[in-house]
Amino acid sequence: MEQLKTTAEAERKLLLQTTGLSIGYKQGRNNLKEVATGLNLEMFAGEVICLLGPNGCGKSTLLRTIAGLQETVLGTVEIEGTELGQLKPALLAKKISMVLTDNVRSGDLDVYSLIALGRYPHSGWLGRLTTEDKSVIDQAILSTATGEFVDRKLATLSDGESQKVMLARAIAQDTPIIILDEPTAHLDLPSRIQLMRLLHRLAKDTKKAILISTHELDLALQVADQIWLMQAGGHMATGLPEELVLNGSFAEAFNKDGIMFDPATGSFNMHASGVKSITVNGDGTAAFWTRKALLRKGFHISGAQKESLAVTVLENAGQPRWTLEKDRKITTYHTLRDFLKNVNLIEPT
Amino acid sequence: MLALLVFAFLLDVALGSIHIPFKAVLGILISPDTADTTWLYIIQQIRLPKALTAVVVGCGLSVSGLQMQTLFRNPLAGPSVLGITAGASLGVALVMLSAGTITSLYSIKELGISGSWLIILASSIGAAMVMLLVVTISSSLKDNVIVLIVGVMIGNITFSIISIWQYFSAPELIKDYLIWTFGSLGGVTGDQLLILTIVVIIGTAISFVSSKLLDALLLGDNYARSMGVTVKRARLLIIGSTSILAGGITAFCGPIGFIGIAVPHLTRALFNTSNHRILIPGCCLVGTLLMLVCDIVAQLPGSQTVLPINVITALVGSPVVIWIIVGRNKLKGF
Known part of the structure; x- marks a missing residue:
């Protein structure tokens, strides 16, 4: 077992490493604005890393610093064992290539x-x-x-x-590292998925390390081998996507003004939690979308069976049927629209 | 295109205020000994140098304009945007308007306005001073757009100084200065032509060597940096060669507008590429052709009058550019 682990570790080839890195930018002549400090990050060959974080937290500054387009404030960036400052621009260009947000006119x-x-x-x-x-x-x-x-x-x-x-x-440009700054920003959904899938496959096939800054939380959770989660104020959490979901880092980073990150679904809940509670039984596609509809209507979906209100979604030969149970009174509906209209009329208890 | 160029060159030599048959012109160019001595003198001493100057000026201005448009990613950029032409003008104004230091007036009257070494020296120094100023300021700047604005502002300051000077100068002196600003291809002969040619060849060579840099700069500063370009050094190289070209040409021929802005657009439209390895020689071809045509028109074939070249370049060139660009309904390259 121990043997297996060490070979696996050896195969993970370290391409880039930052030690105690502080990043920032100059504001005016002598005014340095630090956006993050003490960053210890690692990039391995064959891995996709997604850099997530709210607007203005310093994602682009970090990318530009790692790529050598911007000077480090403190600490070091090492690329394949050589410090960034020691690499001549021509040599650095053989290590890192970039896709920027700059418009090529x-x-x-x-x-x-x-x-x-x-x-x-x-x-x-x-x-x-x-x-x-x-x-x-x-x-x-x-x-x-x-x-x-x-x-x-x-x-x-x-x-x-x-x-x-x-x-x-x-x-x-044929570099071991590719850095992309918000490559999905102006794309429609299919193009976003296509691009992310392409990057994922590229990393696996060519053993490149690919660093992507993005706002696509759900896509990042799907393709990333590692996530760097940056918060306003420069706090950085890194790890497997699933680790960050489970240890609450996501919730901490993104929860604001009533927008909740839901660890159960890996997505954001944009609707304020409702006052009416309902239990939804059933696990087909119809049940999934019924939950969505109820959330939109302001219901709180409860897992517990003790609610006075419950709906069971049954699919029969592709025809879903909604059975609503309220205070032991049972009504059956044949369309979602019908069901929602009636369930909405029920006063909160 | 080359054939067209040769034809335009010959036509430019053949036409002038004194009528010389086309056949005789060819005869003089091929075997100078057999010809009429007056005609020989006119062709060899006046028309040939003038046509050669047109070639050199056409090349130099077009290439420097192309470089400026690429460096600043701006379709309106040209050799004059960095204030180098303004600097040259200031140098000339300084000499011409400094109200009659007898030597300068004497040499101007004696040698003709644009043929004067004094004027050439003055405008070279003026152009060099402004160029030095722009390069010094730009070496501490990161953004090319800021460099562009600084260049334009320095140009404005320089022209203001000239205007103030003119305001306090005697009308005869102003007239002389104004004639210089019309530009002239005719005053460059002998040694001067040799020096101008060497200057333009050096400038164009530097430009051609940096064609790979220019290609990378098409994507903007940040992409260029990510591909290993040291943007500040590249900028210095490009501004340097532009200054040599524009400064040198303005010194010898006076300010000649329009060619530097228009020819790069025409070349991109004709060659349909953005590769500077092709565009730079392309600009030389198109620039030379356009300059020769302008010179032919300036002589008003069949008449005794010669119009100032600076007027003709815009008058002839602008419709050509409008025709081509409107025809394609978009400005390629930007």
Whole structure:
């Protein structure tokens, strides 16, 4: 058992490590604003890390500091054992590639040229591409499925497409670490899921360490091997997503003004908890959505059976049926709409 | 395009206030010995240098304009945005308007306005001073947009100083200065042409060497940094070569507007690329062609009058740019 553990540990290759890192930015000439202190973080090969936290807590500052775009205030960042400050910009560009929130406005650039720019740290002084460069670019295009629009101009791409292209550029840079700053920000839901799945697969297939800052809590919980949870004031909690849910870090980080993180569902409950309690029996899809509807109507869903109000959702040959039990009086409804209308009329006891 | 260029060059040499048949021009260019001596003199001493100057100026201004547009990611940027042209003007104004130190007036009257070494020296120093100021300030700045604004402001300050100077100067002196501001390709001959050519070749070479940097800067400062570009050093290199180009050309030919802004847009439209390895030689081609055409128009074929080149570049060039850009209904590259 002990033997097994040590080999597993050895396989987790440490790519980046921060020790006692303080981050911040300059405000004016001599005014340094620290946003977080004492950060000890680790990034391993083949892992997706999601950096979560409310707006303005310093996520971007942290990413930029780790990537060497911004100076550290205190402490060190080590990349594959070498301290960040010791790495020349050209060498650093071979370690970390980035997808930023910066809008690339150069509409005349075609997709292929943009992806090819990822070879910048590797190509010669005039930027001519060798056959090796070209095969890396082709691989990047293949893995991001951007092949169908390599000839198009950047200005003609949708947000989802252009985000994939920017990722392809980062992949073409061929670095062990990729850092993405809110890559899902302007995407619709399918594109978000697609991108996250792509990043997850990329980390597993190519053994890259991928750090993503995002607001997509539910997606982060699904793809992240590690979560860095940052709070306003610079407090940082790290660990497996599930650990952070179970130890209450999520609730602590996000609960404000009546918005509750529900550890049972891993999502936020935007409805104020109701005064009326109801028990919902049944566990099919219909029961799930009935719970959702009741929450929206301001009910409190109780797990206990002792409530005076209870509904049993039964699915019979794909036809759901709602059986409402109130003070031993039983009524059956055949549509959700009907059920909700009647259950809503009941006065709170 | 090359053929068009050669044709424009020959046409530019062939046309002028004294009529010389096209065949005779070709004859002089191919075997100078057999020709009429007056014609030989006109072609060799006046028209050929002027056409060559047009080529050099077209290249230099276009390339420096392209660099500025890429560095500042601004379609309205051109060689004059950093105040270098203004600096050159200040240098010239200083000499011309300093109310009659006898030597300067003498040398101007003797050698012609734009042909004067004194004027060239004055405007070179003026351009260099402003460039030094902009580079010094910009070396402590992180954001390229701030550098752009600083450059434009320094240009404004410089022009204000010139205006104040003009306000207190004698009308005859102002007239001389105004004539200089119209620009001229005709005053550059012999040694001056050689020096100007060397300056432009150096500037363009630096620019071509930094074409990879320019490509990376298309994505903005932060992306460029993430790809290993030291943005401050890149900026210094680009501002440096632009200053050499724009400063040098303004010193020898006076301020020539429009080419630097327009040609990069035309080149991007024609070559349909954003790769600076292609755009820089492309700008040289298009810039040269446009400059030659402007020079041909400036001579008003068939008449004795020659219009100032600075007027023609905008008059001829603007409709061309409007036609191309409106036709495509968008400004490519930005």
